[in-house]
Amino acid sequence: MATVNATSSSAGRLLGSLRLPIGIVAFLGISLTVLGIDQFVNALTLGAIYALVALGYTMVYGIIELINFAHGDVFMVGSFVAMFISSSLLGNEGAITNIPLLAGSVLVLFALTIGVMAIVGALIERLAYRPLRRAPRLAPLITAIGVSFILQNVIQFFFGPTIVTVPQLVPIEWSIEVSGSRVPLLNIFVIAASVALMFALQLFISRTRTGRAMRTTSMDRDASSLMGVDINRTIMITFLIGSGLAGAAGVVHGLYYGNTSFNLGFQSGLKAFTAAVLGGIGNTAGAALGGFLIAFIEVGASAFGYGRWGGAVVFSLLVIFLVFRPTGLLGSHSGDRA
């Protein structure tokens, strides 16, 4: 009897664990047919940006239950850091056609931007949030809004209030043919790099000691410190990683759109935050999924001529979805304590 139960439940578990990948593949297949290859690639690229930013929202919320409203602006600052690095360090001549040089430049661009933004994020945590660790929850929320304005003003002061051009390192004309359509190599690279970062994050969280400390801290901070976890250090690392990923999103944004502006963080930040809620706040895989889903909805809306309604469509669907599933796509169903 027990064996029968065990086999049937393990089969059930296998089916349960396959439901998500099957769902994703089906969703991608349908989107590809409906949108066509151009819009499909477009949505994937936009989704990669949303997903990378959403990860920072969800990680920070998971660990200190703070909606870090400044996170969208961290992404914005990342796009400026990327712009600054590619125009001043790597030369302003535009596209690089020498492949090894291009690969090296892009690698340097990613590494430097991620590094700078990780430090910026950790500094924000140290200066603006840690002193309020034991304050009522509204206090850090207001601080986050303050940090958001500060970041916007600082960037506006240095780079002005208008749209700023980002040098295009990757030649636009490089592309491959997929069933009659031209798919720029840039997009493929950008999507691959983002997905690789997301997988690296999942591995880090599930396999490393620090990753385990992050998970237990988000489940129960006191119990976690009784295990010997340094809570302040763990929270700082969470900000380091989240902001680094936002930096990567900033690089991707610059490479893809070729421009940025000081108020970039507001709209995209809001969408990325929505993605995190849609995926189940606190859940990293959910945030990534949510990011892609929102991008597909948005691109889909404009493909059908409702581009101006993109935001309205996204948020209407979000409301409807949350009514039926308040914990989000992959959020936990019940409370933590038995």
Next chain:
Amino acid sequence: MAPLLELKDVHTYYGAVHALRGVSLKVEEGEIVTLIGSNGAGKTTTLRTISGLERARSGSIKLKGKSIEKAEAHEIVRLGVGHSPEGRRVFSRMSVRENLEMGAFLRKSGPDVQKDFKKVFELFPRLKERESQAAGTMSGGEQQMLAIGRALMAQPKILLLDEPSMGLAPILVEQIFDIITEINSRGTAVLLVEQNAMMALGIAKRGYILQIGEVTLEDSCDKLAKNPKVREAYLGV
């Protein structure tokens, strides 16, 4: 020789609430000491202050003569204080095994840690059966066992136990208390906080009575169990 753990005149506040009003107590090497008191007397606060989850505003806490009242919680674990907190606080979405691994968070994984896994599974065979089950789906008694086992994985010199009998069936309470005695006989000192005073006085050597944040009585458990005031207030006779 300095006692294993010694609190002197410890004051702790929750905001404006003066929760501990000068608590002094000590635990010697190898002892079981119990802290008895009614709800809100400050038992849990005492344990939380020892392990650094709350900050003492004044007074001293010494572990083998070394001051720890300014140390962070994660440093105090490293110094040898294990704490099985009130309400068990197991990591509900992690398996039993992962919870125990977290208990050994500060140790290098290797044969030593494997040996302790075996020891914990010996003490709590039930945990071995549930090794890969998510901790949040287990019964209260099983979670209590896990919380104690998890604290043991850090190889503490002293184990702080907060209400291990809470919400458990009487037969399980007896089992847990037997295991506490067993843990103690293997060389770990225990500071036991309990509402079930009868059971606590039965296994501890000395006891302290805590009332509104102050120690009002300390004695050997035999004498406490015979004290008419204690019997009336805490033993219900």
